[in-house]
Amino acid sequence: MTILSVVQNVCLAVGIEYPDAVFSSDDRTMREMQRVVNDVAASIRDVEFDWxxxxxxxxxxxxxxxxxxxxxxxxxxxxxxxxxxxxxxxxxxxxxxxxxxxxxxxxxxxxxxxxxxxxxxxxxxxxxxxxxxxxxxxxxxxNTIVRQAGGARATAFTADTDTFVLSERLLELGIIAKWKAQKGVPSEDLQEDFDKALYTAMNNDKGSKPIVSGNNRRFSDVKTAFPFKVNP
Known part of the structure; x- marks a missing residue:
């Protein structure tokens, strides 16, 4: 899904006129949207989690x-x-x-x-x-959270054909919550929806979580003090 499609969904949710363009538009509202989009994308990248x-x-x-x-x-x-x-x-x-x-x-x-x-x-x-x-x-x-149409990676959205490297649904919910808050509209429920989606995305990001029965021979954050025999 391109960033244009994401923003079109956002506009339907927040009551903004459905746009034909975002990053190629000179419309004041879409210029505001450009900044919100990149702010939210960067905030998702910078959470305390290794995507x-x-x-x-x-x-x-x-x-x-x-x-x-x-x-x-x-x-x-x-x-x-x-x-x-x-x-x-x-x-x-x-x-x-x-x-x-x-x-x-x-x-x-x-x-x-x-x-x-x-x-x-x-x-x-x-x-x-x-x-x-x-x-x-x-x-x-x-830091390259955007994929351009030709496949190159970038640090921010600059074209309507760009796509988000991470969850597009998460980006969409984040834009909606930030846009509403920026306009002074109560958005606690929207922020909660975004936070829940963020937690789910992080929880699902690393693959399966095997259940280990009995004592685990390896412990988290424990390393061998010295990996070879030390002769006197």
Missing amino acids: QALQAIYLVTGDGAAGAFNLPSDYARMTTKGSLWSSRWSWGINKIASLDEWIEMQATPYVSVTGDWIIFGDQLHVMPIMAATETIRFPYVR
């Missing part, structure tokens, strides 16, 4: 000299529980919590034995320096 349709894996390859690397061009944020995985150590390397701690590590005789990383200045910083051909992979959430 599987927006997840991707980024590969960084060392050159023996660089300690900082640009983030993906479509980077929105790291996944909620994402880790960096190094080909040198074959496990997730250590995230540094603050820039002050990172600076302290630079100023003291610190030698990393598991690898360390931090993001600042829109770059990924890694210690120690990655050797040539050494790689790091990490999962992230993309």
Whole structure:
């Protein structure tokens, strides 16, 4: 369903004249609608949830000299529980919590034995320096929530033929609720409908949820302290 079709459904629900165009229109109402559409789409993207349709894996390859690397061009944020995985150590390397701690590590005789990383200045910083051909992979959430007619991805709607990467029904309900609220019309029930649809969409996004009987041998958020035998 194109964004034009979504907005046409919204207009029927909120009592606006049925439009023949939205993003190619100079009508004042449709210009307002353009902003609401993109605001709602961005708010759905930015909920505290890792939509599987927006997840991707980024590969960084060392050159023996660089300690900082640009983030993906479509980077929105790291996944909620994402880790960096190094080909040198074959496990997730250590995230540094603050820039002050990172600076302290630079100023003291610190030698990393598991690898360390931090993001600042829109770059990924890694210690120690990655050797040539050494790689790091990490999962992230993309900011490209729109699919254009030719198949390319974009961060916002700009054409009537664009489509939403996530749930179109969720987008439609969100636009209706925001439009009503923006016009000062009581919209608590509409917001509740949107919130319920959001919960349902998140609940259904990751596939099946197997039921495990008995004791699970693996526990959430538990990692092996060191994956290899340590000799004295």
